[in-house]
Structures are given as structure tokens and as C-alpha cells.
Amino acid sequence: MTNRLTAPVSFKAHSAVPALPAGGVVALIAPAGPAELDLNLATQWMHARGYQLRVYPGVWQREGYLAGSDAERLRDLHEAFADDSIDAIFCLRGGYGSPRLLDGIDFELLRRHPKPFVGYSDITALHLAITRYAGFVTFHGPMVNADLLGNKQPPTETSLLRMLGGQQPPVLEHPAAWPLTTIAPGCASGRLLGGNLSMICAVMGTAFELDSEDIILFIEDVNEPLYRVDRLLTHLRLAGKLDRLRGVLVGDVAGVDVAALERLLTQELGGLGIPVLAGWRSGHCDPNLTLPMGAQVRLDADQQLLVLEQDVVVSA
Incomplete structure (x- = not known):
């Protein structure tokens, strides 16, 4: 190729x-x-x-x-x-x-x-x-x-x-039936980038790896036991991908005990000094909410909000 x-x-x-x-x-x-x-x-x-x-x-x-x-x-x-x-x-x-x-x-x-x-x-x-x-x-x-x-x-x-x-209001609505969890407080703006955690790590070291500087990192996964999620987050840390983040939005990590996952997220991400919000229903879950990759957003972990700071589509 x-x-x-x-x-x-x-x-x-x-x-x-x-x-x-x-x-x-x-x-x-x-x-x-x-x-x-x-x-x-x-x-x-x-x-x-x-x-x-x-x-x-x-x-x-x-x-x-x-x-x-x-x-x-x-x-x-x-x-x-x-x-x-x-x-x-x-x-x-x-x-x-x-x-x-x-x-x-x-x-x-x-x-x-x-x-x-x-x-x-x-x-x-x-x-x-x-x-x-x-x-x-x-x-x-x-x-x-x-x-x-x-x-x-x-x-x-x-x-x-x-x-x-183009009908999406700036504040992205999250269904109340699925409560969010603030892992680390704060509010920050940056480009929303990421996706499947295993795939983010799989392309590390290539010309297509995640550019993590000043971003709101989004991660989700499926069929990965907790120890592998731990390993993947450690991979990001050792690769320097957590050093210059503005915030982290954690989507669905299907198949992992929620309380155990939140403890791991607190250990790995809670001390970065940036907002971390977990439980967003996006990924291998039902419902599966749409997120705009590359868009400028504001993550408010205190108010548990994700807000668009730019248009993601434009009408002709």
C-alpha cells in the first residue's frame, strides 16, 4: 500500500x-x-x-x-x-x-x-x-x-x-438515567480527541498516533478486563500522552465493574490536576451518544457538562 x-x-x-x-x-x-x-x-x-x-x-x-x-x-x-x-x-x-x-x-x-x-x-x-x-x-x-x-x-x-x-444545542445532553461521576473536579477547554482506548494504544509510535497536546481526551472500550485497562492507561502515561492534556472524558468501558473502574481512574488520572468526568454513554453501550472528534469543547466536571465551543457542521 x-x-x-x-x-x-x-x-x-x-x-x-x-x-x-x-x-x-x-x-x-x-x-x-x-x-x-x-x-x-x-x-x-x-x-x-x-x-x-x-x-x-x-x-x-x-x-x-x-x-x-x-x-x-x-x-x-x-x-x-x-x-x-x-x-x-x-x-x-x-x-x-x-x-x-x-x-x-x-x-x-x-x-x-x-x-x-x-x-x-x-x-x-x-x-x-x-x-x-x-x-x-x-x-x-x-x-x-x-x-x-x-x-x-x-x-x-x-x-x-x-x-x-445541525440541530445540536451547545450543551450536549446526557440522559439522566445514567449518572455521571466526577473523578477529578475542574473545567477546561480543548479539542475533543480519542476513542477506543485499545486502538489509541495500537497506533502509538506510528504517524497516526494521538496528538494529545492540549486536548480533552475521550476514551472507551469493551471486552477488556480491568487489568488490561490498567495496562492501557499505563501505556498512555509512559508514552507521555497524559502530560499535556486539558481534561479527560471517559465513556463506557463495557464489562468492567463500575466501582473498580472508578478506583482505577482515580489512581491513574485523578492526580493530573485536570478535570476528569466518567460514565458518558458513548461507545459499546446502549444508548450510544455521538461525540464530535476534533471539535473544540469545554469539559466541566463540576457541573458534569460537555459543551460545544464551535460549530461541528455548517448548512449550505
Whole structure:
């Protein structure tokens, strides 16, 4: 795969992307693992919400634990961005394989055709790369198979469509049914970056690693026992990625005892002198709330608020 990086660019201000308009066309791609897709159900879901669906060929491919070859998955990613009739790009699922695409991405093409790009889990690798080298906001949010077609609770859909459509108020609403926990008090502003903790660590030491200076770090994970979460946080600390953070927002860490996790977070993050807020329902959870990666936000751990300080989408 050809490395398309011409210079190491780290964007300190990420631009908004065009909003998903009423009647817009949503591309469905599979840049990571495969999944069975009920095309009729997916089409009906989109039509019921006023959107059109265009499914890219790689969605129907399977190569072991990957949705098609690297070349097929990369081609779909490029074609979905390059096609100006496409208004947003949703991912089928996460799983495995997104990092295999990173050194083949044409970031100049992406910069010429910015649009909402949505996914989480393994898709974190693409969020990190796109925000770093293309310089626009992406969206850590629900995927089609497990989330949008998986009967997840209404805030999952509402959060996504409000965010992409430009109806999201500055204060991001968090459902009261899931209380947040202040690990460390304070209030700070910075770019919101991160995603799946395992994937953040997996690309450490590469040209696509997290640029952690002056950011609000967001982390979430699944199927990782507490000792492995400990190991991953220690990896971030030893790599210097915790040294210049402005704050930390912890999403869902599925499968880990909440009280034990909060003790670990207090040990690892509580002494950094920055606000740390835990329990945000984003990631491998239900509901799964959308977060804008690369956007300037304010994290208020005292009031338990996350506030947008920039537009993340702009209407035509």
C-alpha cells in the first residue's frame, strides 16, 4: 500500500463539515469487519428518516475477519468521500482492520471533500488519522448494524441526527438515567480527541498516533478486563500522552465493574490536576451518544457538562 503522507500535519483547529441535509444521501461502507446486512431494513430505516442510502460494494465482501481486501475497503472509503452526491458516510461495523488502511489514505482527497464520517470502536484508527491529516471534524457515533438497526435506545439516534443535521444545542445532553461521576473536579477547554482506548494504544509510535497536546481526551472500550485497562492507561502515561492534556472524558468501558473502574481512574488520572468526568454513554453501550472528534469543547466536571465551543457542521 502506498504511503500518501507528504508531510506530518497536526491540525490545531478542526473545521466543521457540511451538515447532512433533509433528503441527503448516506453512504454505507465497511472499512473494518464484515457483517450481514438486511438491505431492506437499512433502506427503510433511512427512508423513514428522510434520507437515501447508497451501499458500497465492500459491504457485501468478506475476507476472513475483514470486510473484503484492503484495496476494496480503501477504494470504497475514497469513492464515498470523492463523490459529491454523498452527504455523509456511515460505517457498517467495527471489529478489525481499519489500521491496515491508514498508510494508503489519500488525505488530500479527503480535505477537498469533507463530509460527516461516523463510526466507533476499530473505526477510531480512521478518526485519529482523518482529524490529524485532513483537519475536519469526524463523529464517534453509532454504526448501522449493531446500533441503528439494533434497536438501541432513542438517544442513540437522536444524538446522531441532531449532531449531523445541525440541530445540536451547545450543551450536549446526557440522559439522566445514567449518572455521571466526577473523578477529578475542574473545567477546561480543548479539542475533543480519542476513542477506543485499545486502538489509541495500537497506533502509538506510528504517524497516526494521538496528538494529545492540549486536548480533552475521550476514551472507551469493551471486552477488556480491568487489568488490561490498567495496562492501557499505563501505556498512555509512559508514552507521555497524559502530560499535556486539558481534561479527560471517559465513556463506557463495557464489562468492567463500575466501582473498580472508578478506583482505577482515580489512581491513574485523578492526580493530573485536570478535570476528569466518567460514565458518558458513548461507545459499546446502549444508548450510544455521538461525540464530535476534533471539535473544540469545554469539559466541566463540576457541573458534569460537555459543551460545544464551535460549530461541528455548517448548512449550505
